[in-house]
Amino acid sequence: MSELFVVAEHRLGEIREITFEMLWKAGELAQEHSHTVTAILLGHEVSPIAESISDRADKIIIFDDERLKNFNADIYKETIAGLIEESKPILTLIGNTSRGMELAPCLAVRAGLPLATDCIDIMFKDDKLIAQRQMYSGKIFSDVSFAPSAGYILTIRSGVFSKDRIGDRQAEIVKKDFPLKDMPLKKDFIEFVETAAGDVDISQAELLISVGRGIGEEENISLVKELAEALNGVVSCSRPIVDKNWLPKHLQVGTSGKSVSPKVYIAVGISGAFQHMAGVSGAGTIIAINKDPKAPIFRTADYGIVDDLFKIVPVLKDRVLETKKG
Ligand SMILES: Cc1cc2nc3c(=O)[nH]c(=O)nc-3n(C[C@H](O)[C@H](O)[C@H](O)COP(=O)(O)OP(=O)(O)OC[C@H]3O[C@@H](n4cnc5c(N)ncnc54)[C@H](O)[C@@H]3O)c2cc1C
Missing domain, CATH: 3.40.50.1220 (TPP-binding domain)
Structure with missing residues (x-):
């Protein structure tokens, strides 16, 4: 039994759909292979939004700090790498979003774990992790396997998994002290620019x-x-x-x-x-x-x-x- 980490993505006080999708897939894998699902939530005053995923994970680890108010790949990387070192999850899922695309490669290097990006399915065959990706702009599907490793990092394409709840879970909330209060920042968040009024997603x-x-x-x-x-x-x-x-x-x-x-x-x-x-x-x-x-x-x-x-x-x-x- 091992932990499956899902790095929760949220914006403007709301959990993003990709998080629900990753939790659904992690839940399915957890059921099939007796793993547990742990959501990682970094931000400032994020306890209320943890509620919206508390029935989809076995544990939610929260780092709450003013410095985490806005996404910063450097701080996220260091924080999550520390957690990976401590808990050794078999799998860490990150959204293949603009944030995830920035975070995942540097986290993989920092944690020394293999990474596959933009995955559209995940399975364990004979305990071996297989990630499915599309190649040649979606013309063929490829199954990717990895050299044996203590853990793996995958980024997940939006919209490929269900947003529904899977299984019957009630998360234990674990608040951790933010360890990087004095870490010098190489970049800083300036402004969040909303798309023009009337635009739809x-x-x-x-x-x-x-x-x-x-x-x-x-x-x-x-x-x-x-x-x-x-x-x-x-x-x-x-x-x-x-x-x-x-x-x-x-x-x-x-x-x-x-x-x-x-x-x-x-x-x-x-x-x-x-x-x-x-x-x-x-x-x-x-x-x-x-x-x-x-x-x-x-x-x-x-x-x-x-x-x-x-x-x-x-x-x-x-x-x-x-x-x-x-
Ligand atoms: C690297 C790369 C990335 C790409 N990314 C994308 C992408 O993200 N999204 C994308 O869409 N394309 C993308 N393309 C382009 C893609 O290859 C196609 O050229 C494009 O999808 C075709 O668009 P279409 O179906 O609207 O036009 P067409 O292929 O020209 O098809 C028009 C269709 O309309 C039908 N039609 C014509 N008149 C009528 C009528 N009066 N009533 C009913 N039917 C009619 C025709 O029978 C035809 O099937 C990409 C290409 C490359 C090389």
């Missing part, structure tokens, strides 16, 4: 209506926006739409955009290139509207409409609005 949306090059002209995007509005969904897009400056980059789905995990993903005029589809591997039901029956997206979609989007989208919108009226 497509990685959190439950229903996405995604528009691709099949839309033809910028002004036609309003068709898709109207359908999204009728369905209370959120608009996202493929890369050519961003390249043409028709929609902003933060709405792009795919390997060079965002990974999304909506319950329903409606792809309108999108061919289904692997760089795009790699971003929707966590989606529930995929519905494709494409006039080409041979479009690759139909290989992945759960439902497909082979027709002209300009015919289908307005009819769909009208039907939705009629149904809403009752």
Whole structure:
């Protein structure tokens, strides 16, 4: 039996979705292999947010200090490395987010542990750790194994695991003294800049209506926006739409955009290139509207409409609005 560490990510007083996803996977592994789940929470006045994960871990270790108010990879690295040294967890999970991408490599070097990044699955086969990653922009899946080590560090792609609670846990809260009060800082946090008002985070949306090059002209995007509005969904897009400056980059789905995990993903005029589809591997039901029956997206979609989007989208919108009226 060993501990599985999950480095909790939080922002502006809220636990981020990636933390719930990592706790779900850690919980599943813990159940299968009799390990325990320990969440590591660093911050300032973070005890209240520990509540939101207390039923998903066996232990929550909290370091609470003014110096931890804002993320700083140097301080996080030193603090977590100390804990790893002390507890020797078999696995430490970190989100493959902008913070995790900064923290994980330096932590791996500092702790002397092997690291695999952007993992989409984890398993133990005959007690050997296997991490699954995508290669060549999602075209192939690779199973990565490691040289024997006392522990391993993995960063986890957002949206690939469930956010649900798994198992029946009640965390013991362990508050530790922050050991690095006098550590000189090589960099400092200046300011948190929010995205512009009205911007949405497509990685959190439950229903996405995604528009691709099949839309033809910028002004036609309003068709898709109207359908999204009728369905209370959120608009996202493929890369050519961003390249043409028709929609902003933060709405792009795919390997060079965002990974999304909506319950329903409606792809309108999108061919289904692997760089795009790699971003929707966590989606529930995929519905494709494409006039080409041979479009690759139909290989992945759960439902497909082979027709002209300009015919289908307005009819769909009208039907939705009629149904809403009752
Ligand atoms: C390194 C790299 C990274 C990349 N990252 C991403 C990424 O993150 N996200 C991404 O999306 N792409 C990415 N791409 C680009 C990717 O390879 C594809 O070129 C892109 O996804 C295609 O976008 P699309 O499906 O909108 O356009 P197209 O491939 O041109 O497909 C348009 C589709 O619309 C259909 N269509 C046309 N007219 C109609 C109509 N009237 N009604 C119905 N259907 C119609 C067509 O049949 C066609 O299937 C990347 C490429 C590279 C090289």
